[in-house]
Amino acid sequence: MDIQNSIQIAVAQAVEQLYGEPTELKKVQINPTPKEFQGDYTVVVFPFVKIAKKAPDAAAAELGAFLLKNVPQISDFNVVKGFLNLSIYEKYWQNFLSEVSENENYGRQPRNGKKTMVEFSSPNTNKPLHLGHIRNILLGWSCAKILDAVGYDIVRAQIVNDRGIAICKSMYSWKTWGDGKTPDSEGIKSDHFVGDFYVLFEKKSKAEYEIWQKTEAAQHFLNEKKKADQTEKEFWAAYKNTWFNQFSELGVAIREMLLKWESHDSATLELWKKMNGWVYLGFEKTYHDLGVEFDKLYFESNTYLLGKDIVEEGLAKNVFFKKEDNSVWIDLTDAGHDQKLVLRGDGTSVYMTQDLGTARMRYEDFGCEKSVYVVADEQNYHFQVLFEILKRLGEPYAAGLHHLSYGLVELPTGRMKTREGTVVDADDLMAEVVRLADENIKERGEVAGFSEAERAEIARKIGMAALKFYMVKVHPKRKMIFNPEESVDLQGQTGPYIQYSFVRINGLMTRVKKENIDLAAAADYQKIEPQEKELLTALHAFPTVIQQAADDYDPSHIANFCYDLAKSYHKFWHDLSVFNADSEAARAFRLKLSAAVGQTLKMGMGLLGIEMPERM
RNA sequence: GGCUCCGUGGCUCAAUGGAUAGAGCAUCUGACUACGGAUCAGAAGGUUAGAGGUUCGAGUCCUCUCGGAGUCACCA
Numbered sequence: 127m128d129i130q131n132s133i134q135i136a137v138a139q140a141v142e143q144l145y146g147e148p149t150e151l152k153k154v155q156i157n158p159t160p161k162e163f164q165g166d167y168t169v170v171v172f173p174f175v176k177i178a179k180k181a182p183d184a185a186a187a188e189l190g191a192f193l194l195k196n197v198p199q200i201s202d203f204n205v206v207k208g209f210l211n212l213s214i215y216e217k218y219w220q221n222f223l224s225e226v227s228e229n230e231n232y233g234r235q236p237r238n239g240k241k242t243m244v245e246f247s248s249p250n251t252n253k254p255l256h257l258g259h260i261r262n263i264l265l266g267w268s269c270a271k272i273l274d275a276v277g278y279d280i281v282r283a284q285i286v287n288d289r290g291i292a293i294c295k296s297m298y299s300w301k302t303w304g305d306g307k308t309p310d311s312e313g314i315k316s317d318h319f320v321g322d323f324y325v326l327f328e329k330k331s332k333a334e335y336e337i338w339q340k341t342e343a344a345q346h347f348l349n350e351k352k353k354a355d356q357t358e359k360e361f362w363a364a365y366k367n368t369w370f371n372q373f374s375e376l377g378v379a380i381r382e383m384l385l386k387w388e389s390h391d392s393a394t395l396e397l398w399k400k401m402n403g404w405v406y407l408g409f410e411k412t413y414h415d416l417g418v419e420f421d422k423l424y425f426e427s428n429t430y431l432l433g434k435d436i437v438e439e440g441l442a443k444n445v446f447f448k449k450e451d452n453s454v455w456i457d458l459t460d461a462g463h464d465q466k467l468v469l470r471g472d473g474t475s476v477y478m479t480q481d482l483g484t485a486r487m488r489y490e491d492f493g494c495e496k497s498v499y500v501v502a503d504e505q506n507y508h509f510q511v512l513f514e515i516l517k518r519l520g521e522p523y524a525a526g527l528h529h530l531s532y533g534l535v536e537l538p539t540g541r542m543k544t545r546e547g548t549v550v551d552a553d554d555l556m557a558e559v560v561r562l563a564d565e566n567i568k569e570r571g572e573v574a575g576f577s578e579a580e581r582a583e584i585a586r587k588i589g590m591a592a593l594k595f596y597m598v599k600v601h602p603k604r605k606m607i608f609n610p611e612e613s614v615d616l617q618g619q620t621g622p623y624i625q626y627s628f629v630r631i632n633g634l635m636t637r638v639k640k641e642n643i644d645l646a647a648a649a650d651y652q653k654i655e656p657q658e659k660e661l662l663t664a665l666h667a668f669p670t671v672i673q674q675a676a677d678d679y680d681p682s683h684i685a686n687f688c689y690d691l692a693k694s695y696h697k698f699w700h701d702l703s704v705f706n707a708d709s710e711a712a713r714a715f716r717l718k719l720s721a722a723v724g725q726t727l728k729m730g731m732g733l734l735g736i737e738m739p740e741r742m
Numbered sequence: 743g744g745c746u747c748c749g750u751g752g753c754u755c756a757a758u759g760g761a762u763a764g765a766g767c768a769u770c771u772g773a774c775u776a777c778g779g780a781u782c783a784g785a786a787g788g789u790u791a792g793a794g795g796u797u798c799g800a801g802u803c804c805u806c807u808c809g810g811a812g813u814c815a816c817c818a
Contacts, residue, residue: 157758160761160762162761168760168761170760170761172760172798172799182798206761207761208760208798208799209760209761250818290818291818292818451816462745463814464744464745464814470816471816472816474816476815476816476818477817477818480818502812503746503747503811503813505813505818506812506813507745507813508813508818510746533747533812534812566780588780596754599755601755601756603748605747605812606754609753609754612753612754615766616780617767617780618766618767618780619754619767620766622780623780625780626780627781629778630777633777633778634777637777674758682756686755686756686757689766690765696782699778699781700773700781700782703777705777706776706777
């Protein structure tokens with residue numbers, strides 16, 4: 127059993143035996159002892175001083191004596207200001223290291239037979255993926271990896287928003303102004319090609335709007351509706367949707383196209399398929415470059431009519447109610463929310479209807495008891511309501527639903543805006559970080575033994591590691607400011623810093639293999655140095671960190687762990703010699719320790735979707 | 743305005759209610775004739791937005807104030 131658990135249980139027993147009062151296990155707090163004190167683990171004694179009716183130090187001393195007697199792994203203890211510091215026999219750490227060395231799956235838990243769906247990315251098909259998608263995708267991918275590591279079987283799902291106004295704009299634009307051009311004819315990545323037509327549509331629409339604003343009718347609206355504290359520009363910005371829906375000729379054309387699509391007009395469907403096909407082709411490349419894949423794709427064109435049967439059931443169960451105009455609502459005022467529409471008066475769906483239906487379909491398809499939706503925090507309210515409704519409907523999977531909400535990615539100059547052309551494209555960004563990594567490799571002159579292809583592959587791993595680590599080290603909930611320059615940093619708290627520690631280890635291991643060095647002598651190593659102990663305690667915490675990341679749906683725990691471990695290793699490397707160690711035992715022990723660190727770093731970074739190079 | 747989230751050195755971020763709030767970047771100073779210097783060591787930089795409260799103990803929990811973001815669609 128894990129030493130921390132042993133201590134925890136022993137402390138609970140001690141409290142009961144010494145002071146005659148049982149205590150909850152979770153009240154027993156065991157922390158790694160801070161560097162400046164003697165010991166490996168620390169028991170916080172304060173929670174028991176009341177029960178003990180003694181001063182903290184006296185109680186700590188009593189508990190320490192008890193533990194020393196009853197926990198065989200404990201070699202010594204000391205008390206500082208109510209903290210009980212325990213030292214663990216070196217033999218324990220020796221055994222622990224061997225355990226890690228022999229288990230290449232160290233950190234992973236056995237399969238638990240339960241399923242979890244993780245939904246992420248969920249793009250619109252009218253334009254290419256951007257920086258915001260990258261954060262979403264990295265979080266989703268990593269979250270799936272982490273849940274897999276703690277034992278769940280994972281279904282990675284994507285809901286493709288392939289229908290609606292947006293794609294119609296791209297379609298209309300291409301049909302009207304495209305002159306029959308294709309991605310091939312123009313030599314443009316196909317999703318970008320479609321996106322360019324979307325942008326063109328917005329441009330034409332803007333031009334139409336500006337002309338309209340000068341008409342008499344428009345000026346009439348301006349005078350009538352503009353609020354006193356609004357500038358003319360602000361008014362037109364706010365009025366844009368209304369204008370598009372009521373007065374725009376392009377708006378008419380788009381709605382007409384949408385209606386044709388909904389009535390299965392064959393020419394429209396053909397155009398739709400052609401353009402979506404282009405987009406998917408482009409997405410495929412982007413996903414491939416990001417190193418992610420999906421197990422299941424849901425298409426909104428297949429799901430947008432779902433959920434009406436659930437609305438019927440909800441009415442029958444009196445969870446929902448009908449208003450005079452036949453529209454269906456749920457009253458969530460007792461849960462701190464408002465009334466929410468779930469079906470329009472004319473019987474057509476809204477976003478919520480569709481999500482209700484999709485939730486049930488997902489469950490019917492896979493029977494996942496947990497389901498994670500990776501969606502930006504703009505939609506917090508939507509998901510609160512969605513989950514609350516499903517709970518009230520008594521859906522069996524309702525308790526396992528989780529919205530992994532993350533903050534938007536902003537640039538140092540503020541929010542990304544399509545209109546202002548400040549959207550950072552995913553493909554461009556990846557190409558740029560890899561290019562910079564490649565330049566860096568060349569500058570360092572380490573390329574001597576590398577072929578062109580090898581160098582490109584290493585540059586890819588380094589560049590992507592820089593980008594991914596930069597994004598995933600931040601707590602998901604936090605809005606993050608994406609600084610393009612910092613994202614390609616290769617030094618300090620970065621992906622490449624961690625990769626470098628791995629490469630150092632890899633260098634050692636190559637030599638071990640080449641010289642066929644036997645590590646059995648490690649068992650004779652007597653005096654574990656502080657730098658070594660630091661690595662051991664870090665490795666020891668790895669499974670707990672993964673569990674924590676899984677419980678919190680938070681990959682940043684793993685990122686921070688990997689950074690701390692790499693940092694400790696770099697220090698170890700600098701302070702202590704491995705091959706030139708004083709004794710054969712020390713050399714073997716350090717090699718064994720290095721291998722364990724390397725293995726753990728590789729797995730940890732793998733959970734973040736980051737690959738490790740052998741050389742760099 | 744209601745609800746939700748956020749506020750930690752110049753900047754970007756850490757810190758299951760526990761010991762002197764930690765890192766990185768930037769700035770300054772050092773360390774290879776050494777297993778790879780994408781490294782290491784050191785300096786400087788903080789009233790954790792502010793005020794109360796709970797607690798043996800608060801960056802963390804509660805209340806209020808200030809500042810920022812999101813949301814409050816028969817859009818998705």
